[in-house]
Amino acid sequence: MKGMICAAAIFCAAPASAQMSISTIGATDAQACFEDAKNERETSTGNCDAALARQAMTKRDRLATYVNRGIVNNRAGRLAEALADFNTALDADPSLGEAWLNRGNARFLAGQYDLAIADYEKSLDADLSKPWVAWYNIGLAREAQKDARGARTAYERALEINPDFGPAKKKLGLDGDGAR
Numbered sequence: 001m002k003g004m005i006c007a008a009a010i011f012c013a014a015p016a017s018a019q020m021s022i023s024t025i026g027a028t029d030a031q032a033c034f035e036d037a038k039n040e041r042e043t044s045t046g047n048c049d050a051a052l053a054r055q056a057m058t059k060r061d062r063l064a065t066y067v068n069r070g071i072v073n074n075r076a077g078r079l080a081e082a083l084a085d086f087n088t089a090l091d092a093d094p095s096l097g098e099a100w101l102n103r104g105n106a107r108f109l110a111g112q113y114d115l116a117i118a119d120y121e122k123s124l125d126a127d128l129s130k131p132w133v134a135w136y137n138i139g140l141a142r143e144a145q146k147d148a149r150g151a152r153t154a155y156e157r158a159l160e161i162n163p164d165f166g167p168a169k170k171k172l173g174l175d176g177d178g179a180r
Helices: 028-038 046-054 059-075 079-092 097-109 113-125 131-144 148-161 166-171
Strands: 004-011 017-024
Touching: 028 046, 028 059, 046 059, 059 079, 059 097, 079 097, 097 113, 097 131, 113 131, 131 148, 131 166, 148 166
Parallel strands: none
Antiparallel strands: 004 017
């Protein structure tokens, strides 16, 4: 089965939303885990746990399931469990851009902004399907650090890559046509 990746937003306690990337493949429990990761209200890891416990999967699919379970754990505020899931995926394959991005999000939620930025930067060096999301998240972390110039630079970089990325436009005070 081929892997499929899509992006979703997760809203955290901070005023801004960090962007998440979700990975999956196939059907059954792994597919249900993917759907749970996309569902912004889902906080149960039951489908992901079931997939990892009893479903025969390719290595890529298993690692995507760990990433998706980590996203659900992040959403539920179980940051230690989320970090463990992302670390499991990254220990097996350090080229997983979505795992770096989402581990950065766990660190962002924990207030570890320097570590979050380091992970976002690693996601850019890895196989990340939507690099503008990493730049946006770097902007959020810089903003949380009270680094307005660094945040602005990151948001601008996100828009250089994807000029239609609404969250970065909003952060820069741009309307739909790119005007202020």
